[in-house]
């Protein structure tokens with residue numbers, strides 16, 4: 001069984017060597033551990049440092065395409081190099097790589113297809129105030145909307161089975177953390193949390209250029225992915241909300257009518273009518289989104305089989321060489 005640890009990086013010359021060196025190269029039950037770095041157009045010495053520190057594969061990209069696309073590529077690059085299990089970690093030394101054996105254990109034993117190296121964000125005393133509270137708010141919204149258990153959604157330290165890596169979809173250009181969890185939930189992949197500790201990172205975040213821009217991008221990402229994966233829940237809740245506030249003026253009017261004061265109240269009845277129409281519209285959008293979801297699932301299934309076949313072919317050709 002082969003484990004490949006993938007690290008998507010962007011200008012990580014300061015910390016990458018330490019990260020790579022800390023990755024355990026022998027793990028019980030695993031025959032081979034390899035490290036694969038995907039560089040996203042760094043302008044510093046990241047690639048050289050990755051090689052010097054012992055990365056088995058360094059994939060260099062000349063142009064920055066963002067973390068989500070790089071992560072997606074990293075999964076595929078690991079698969080075509082024969083990975084049975086994949087761990088993705090960050091290049092900033094935030095996570096303790098010595099926890100990798102614990103992180104992959106449920107995947108290796110077949111108890112889960114995806115594991116999440118979960119930090120206790122509430123207890124991270126070194127996370128800046130705004131990052132921490134906005135992170136917690138984002139996670140709370142995400143949990144409420146998705147109906148998922150309360151995971152540490154924004155952690156990048158995760159383990160994936162080969163099948164999960166083939167099946168996961170990344171519907172984002174910014175961060176992959178939310179979209180992959182929703183995709184896992186959508187396909188009923190088994191997700192488990194493994195508690196880990198995270199270190200303080202002093203360098204500036206590569207992902208969070210400024211707090212408002214990150215809130216905007218991550219917020220947009222979450223909303224779009226919820227609309228994509230849980231349309232009936234999103235629009236249905238909206239429909240119920242609109243219906244409930246729309247029905248109040250009608251009930252009020254009905255009461256007044258019963259007690260003989262039913263004339264007038266045209267304004268509130270008009271508002272009620274508008275709200276109820278909007279509520280039905282929202283429900284219809286939910287139904288439409290849900291129908292489109294089935295089409296998406298069919299395409300995803302077709303893509304999964306195509307990728308699996310391509311992978312088998314690549315592995316066979318590799319054996320023949």
Ligand SMILES: Nc1nc2c(ncn2[C@@H]2O[C@H](COP(=O)(O)OP(=O)(O)O)[C@@H](O)[C@H]2O)c(=O)[nH]1
Nearest residue numbers: 008009010040066067070090091092205206207
């Ligand atoms: N490929 C790629 N990786 C990125 C980009 N931005 C951040 N990363 C990497 O993604 C990981 C997480 O980024 P980081 O700055 O630590 O994000 P934070 O921990 O959420 O603040 C690190 O390994 C970064 O090198 C990017 O634009 N492209």
Ligand SMILES: [Mg+2]
Nearest residue numbers: 090092094201
């Ligand atoms: Mg980080």
